[in-house]
Amino acid sequence: MKNQNNKTILDVQNLHANTQSTEILKGINLTVKSGEIHAIMGLNGSGKSTFAKVLAGHPDYTVTQGNIQFEQQDLLALSPEERAQAGIFLAFQYPIEIPGVANSQFLRLAYNTIQSKRGNDELDPLEFDDFVREKMKLLEMNPDFLDRSVNEGFSGGEKKRNEILQMALLEPTLGILDETDSGLDIDALKIVAKGVNHLSNAQNAMILITHYQRLLDHIVPDYVHVMEAGRIVKTGGKELALELEKHGYDWLHDDRHNNVGVSA
Amino acid sequence: MSEPANVDYLSCLFKSLDAKADGKINADTSPENPQSWLKQLRAQAIENAGQLKWPTIKDEEWRFTDISSLAKLPFKPAQPGQVPALSDIQPYLIKEAVNRLVFVDGFFAPELSSITSENQMCIGNLSALATQHANTIMSHLGQYVKHQNNLFAALNTAFLHDGAVIVVPQNNVVDLPVHLLFIATQVETTHYPRCLIVGEANSKITVIEDYVALQNNAEDAYITNSVAEFKLAANAQIQHVRMQRENQNAFHLANCAVSLDHASRYQAVSVSLGAKISRYNLDVRLEAETAESIINGLALITDQQLADTHTCIDHLKPNCTSHQKHKCIADDNAHAVFNGKIIVRPNTQKTNSSQSSRNLLLSDKARIDTKPQLEIFADDVKCAHGATVGQLDKEEIFYLKSRGLSELTARNLLTYAFGAEILDSVPVASLKHTLEQIVLNQTQSC
Ligand SMILES: Nc1ncnc2c1ncn2[C@@H]1O[C@H](COP(=O)(O)OP(=O)(O)OP(=O)(O)O)[C@@H](O)[C@H]1O
Ligand SMILES: [Mg+2]
Numbered sequence: 001m002k003n004q005n006n007k008t009i010l011d012v013q014n015l016h017a018n019t020q021s022t023e024i025l026k027g028i029n030l031t032v033k034s035g036e037i038h039a040i041m042g043l044n045g046s047g048k049s050t051f052a053k054v055l056a057g058h059p060d061y062t063v064t065q066g067n068i069q070f071e072q073q074d075l076l077a078l079s080p081e082e083r084a085q086a087g088i089f090l091a092f093q094y095p096i097e098i099p100g101v102a103n104s105q106f107l108r109l110a111y112n113t114i115q116s117k118r119g120n121d122e123l124d125p126l127e128f129d130d131f132v133r134e135k136m137k138l139l140e141m142n143p144d145f146l147d148r149s150v151n152e153g154f155s156g157g158e159k160k161r162n163e164i165l166q167m168a169l170l171e172p173t174l175g176i177l178d179e180t181d182s183g184l185d186i187d188a189l190k191i192v193a194k195g196v197n198h199l200s201n202a203q204n205a206m207i208l209i210t211h212y213q214r215l216l217d218h219i220v221p222d223y224v225h226v227m228e229a230g231r232i233v234k235t236g237g238k239e240l241a242l243e244l245e246k247h248g249y250d251w252l253h254d255d256r257h258n259n260v261g262v263s264a
Numbered sequence: 265m266s267e268p269a270n271v272d273y274l275s276c277l278f279k280s281l282d283a284k285a286d287g288k289i290n291a292d293t294s295p296e297n298p299q300s301w302l303k304q305l306r307a308q309a310i311e312n313a314g315q316l317k318w319p320t321i322k323d324e325e326w327r328f329t330d331i332s333s334l335a336k337l338p339f340k341p342a343q344p345g346q347v348p349a350l351s352d353i354q355p356y357l358i359k360e361a362v363n364r365l366v367f368v369d370g371f372f373a374p375e376l377s378s379i380t381s382e383n384q385m386c387i388g389n390l391s392a393l394a395t396q397h398a399n400t401i402m403s404h405l406g407q408y409v410k411h412q413n414n415l416f417a418a419l420n421t422a423f424l425h426d427g428a429v430i431v432v433p434q435n436n437v438v439d440l441p442v443h444l445l446f447i448a449t450q451v452e453t454t455h456y457p458r459c460l461i462v463g464e465a466n467s468k469i470t471v472i473e474d475y476v477a478l479q480n481n482a483e484d485a486y487i488t489n490s491v492a493e494f495k496l497a498a499n500a501q502i503q504h505v506r507m508q509r510e511n512q513n514a515f516h517l518a519n520c521a522v523s524l525d526h527a528s529r530y531q532a533v534s535v536s537l538g539a540k541i542s543r544y545n546l547d548v549r550l551e552a553e554t555a556e557s558i559i560n561g562l563a564l565i566t567d568q569q570l571a572d573t574h575t576c577i578d579h580l581k582p583n584c585t586s587h588q589k590h591k592c593i594a595d596d597n598a599h600a601v602f603n604g605k606i607i608v609r610p611n612t613q614k615t616n617s618s619q620s621s622r623n624l625l626l627s628d629k630a631r632i633d634t635k636p637q638l639e640i641f642a643d644d645v646k647c648a649h650g651a652t653v654g655q656l657d658k659e660e661i662f663y664l665k666s667r668g669l670s671e672l673t674a675r676n677l678l679t680y681a682f683g684a685e686i687l688d689s690v691p692v693a694s695l696k697h698t699l700e701q702i703v704l705n706q707t708q709s710c
Contacts, residue, residue: 057665058662059658059662079665079671080662080665081666081669081670081674084665084666084667084668085668090666092663095663096657096660098663098664098678098681099681099685100681100682100685101681106667106677109669109677110667110668110669113668113669113670113673114667114668166667170667170668
C-alpha cells in the first residue's frame with residue numbers, strides 16, 4: 001500500500017462501546033497512518049457517529065473492551081480536551097449552538113489553548129483576528145460570523161463551514177469529519193473539499209464519514225470502510241464507494257466474500 | 265417570626281422617628297413651610313407602617329424569603345456621618361456619567377456630586393428642590409410606590425428625609441447618563457435612599473441607580489430600604505440601569521414603581537450581585553396605549569446569598585408591549601427567587617407581552633424558585649412566557665472541550681455567556697464593561 005512506511009497515527013483494536021443501556025460499537029478494528037484519507041460509510045444507525053464521538057471522548061459512551069492507540073498514547077486514558085490538545089479533531093454531524101459565546105472569542109480561546117499546549121506562541125486578539133480572517137478567506141466565509149455567537153442561527157451549511165474553519169485553525173493530526181458534506185450545496189461542498197485537501201498532508205490523516213460519493217469525488221480516499229451494526233464489515237479502496245453507490249448496501253451481503261480492493 | 269420582635273423593631277424605629285418628626289426636611293426648606301404635604305405624606309406612611317405586619321414566609325409574597333432575622337436587628341436610621349473622599353468612590357464612578365448625585369447612607373453629599381447639565385433638566389436632591397419645584401414633586405412623590413400595603417415602602421416614606429430628583433422637561437433629550445450613587449458606609453443602621461425620576465412629554469434620559477458599600481468592616485450588617493419612582497409622560501423614554509452591589513452582609517429591600525403614559529418607553533436592566541438578602545419589587549404600569557416596557561434582570565449570587573425579584577407588569581390599556589427577560593445564576597448555597605406577574609386587564613386588546621425566566625444552578629446546594637404568573641383577562645392578545653431551571657448543558661461543555669478547552673474553562677465560559685446576554689442590554693459602554701468584568705470574576709471558579 002501507498003503509505004506502508006508511514007507511521008501509525010491511530011490504531012483501534014476490538015473497540016466495544018455502550019450507552020447506558022445498549023452496546024453500539026461491537027468490535028471495531030481500524031488502523032490509520034499518516035498521509036492517509038479514510039472514508040467510513042454505512043447505513044443510518046450503524047454506529048459511525050458513535051465511533052467518531054468515542055474517539056473524541058464523548059461522556060455518553062463507555063468503552064467496555066478494546067483499546068485505541070493515538071500516536072503511541074493510550075487515547076482512552078485522555079480526557080476530551082487532552083485528546084484535542086494531542087491532535088484529534090471531530091467536525092460534528094450536528095454542531096451545537098452556544099448562545100452568548102462570541103465565535104471570535106471561542107475560536108481564539110481554542111486556538112491559544114492548543115497552541116500553548118503544543119509549546120507555540122499564543123496570539124493576541126488583533127493578531128488572531130488577522131489570522132482567522134485569512135483562514136476564513138480560504139473557506140469563503142463572511143467575517144461577520146466572527147461577531148455572532150457560536151453557531152447560533154447559522155444555517156446548516158454555515159455550521160459545517162464553521163467546523164472546518166476550526167479544523168483549519170487547530171491543525172489536527174487526525175481530522176474526523178462526520179457528514180460534513182450533508183447539507184452543503186454544490187459550491188460549498190467544493191469549497192469545503194478544497195479546504196480539507198489544503199489541510200491534508202503527509203504528516204496528518206483524515207477520516208471522512210459520509211453517505212455520498214460526491215464528497216469522495218473531491219477528496220479522494222485511500223480506503224473506504226463500511227460499517228454495519230457497530231462493526232467495520234468491509235474495507236476497500238476508493239472503488240468500493242462507487243460500487244456501493246451503484247448497488248446499495250444489500251449488495252455487500254450478496255457479495256461478502258468477494259473483496260473489492262484491499263484490507264487495511 | 266414572633267410578634268413581639270416585630271413590635272420591638274417598629275417601636276424602636278418610631279421612637280427614633282418621633283425624635284425627629286419635625287426634622288430635616290422642614291428645617292431645610294422655606295419658612296412658610298409649603299411642604300406641609302410632605303409632612304402629611306410621612307404622617308400617612310407612619311400610620312400605614314404602624315398597621316402593617318412584618319412579612320413572614322406565611323405571606324404568599326414572601327414565601328421563599330425569610331426576613332425574620334432582619335426584624336431582630338435593632339437598626340436605627342442612619343444619621344449624617346463622615347463623607348468619604350472622592351478618591352474612595354473613584355472605582356464606582358462611570359466615565360460617561362458626568363452628572364452624578366451621590367448619597368452617603370441616604371444623605372446627599374454635594375461634595376461628591378457633580379452636575380453639568382443643569383440646562384437640560386432639573387436635577388438635585390429633594391430637600392434642595394422641594395421649594396422651587398414643589399408642585400411637580402408633590403404631584404409625583406409617593407404617587408407610584410404605594411405604601412398602604414407595603415411595609416418597607418411605608419417605612420422608607422416615613423423616614424423620607426432626602427432623595428434624588430430628576431425632572432426632564434418636555435422635548436428635552438439628555439444625552440449623557442445620570443449616575444445616582446448610593447453609598448453605604450455606616451453599619452448596624454438602616455439607610456433610606458429615595459429616587460424620583462420624571463420624564464415629561466417627548467423627553468429622553470438614561471438613569472443609573474447604583475447601590476454600593478464602602479465600609480471599613482464588611483463583616484457588619486446594615487439595611488438599605490430604598491424606593492424609586494419613575495413617571496414617563498407621553499412619548500417619554502427612560503433607560504434605567506439598576507445595580508445592587510451591597511456588601512455580603514447587607515439587607516437590601518427595594519421598591520420601584522414605573523408609570524407609563526401614551527407611547528412612552530421604559531427600558532430597564534437590573535443587576536443584583538450583593539447583599540445577604542435582597543428583595544427587589546418592580547411594579548410597571550402601562551397606563552396608556554402603545555406604551556412599552558423592556559425589562560431585563562440578572563441575579564448572580566453565591567455563598568449563602570438570597571436574591572428575590574418580584575415584578576408585576578400591568579397592562580391597563582390596549583396596544584401596549586412588554587418584554588421581560590430575567591436570569592438567575594446561583595452557586596454554592598445561594599437561593600434565587602423570581603416571581604414575575606403579568607396582568608392583562610379586560611379589554612386591553614392587542615397586548616403584546618413576553619416573559620422569559622432562565623436560571624442556572626451551579627451547585628447541588630443552590631436553589632432557584634421561579635414563578636411566572638400570568639393573569640390574562642383579554643382575548644386578542646399575544647403573550648409568550650417560559651421558565652427553565654437547569655445546569656450547564658453537557659453537550660455545550662463537550663463541544664468546547666473537544667476544541668481543547670479545559671472543563672473549567674468551558675464551564676466558566678458558558679456561565680459567563682449565560683449572564684452576558686443580560687449585560688448586553690446595558691446602554692452605557694463603560695458600565696457594561698465594568699459589569700462584564702464583575703460577572704466574569706464571579707463566574708470564574710478556579
Ligand atoms: N447517546 C445515545 N443514547 C442512546 N442511543 C444512542 C446514543 N447514541 C447513539 N445511539 C444509537 O446508536 C445507534 C448508532 O447511532 P449513530 O449516531 O452512531 O449512527 P450513524 O451511523 O452515525 O447514523 P447516521 O448515518 O444516521 O448519522 C443508533 O441506533 C442510535 O440511536
Ligand atoms: Mg451519524
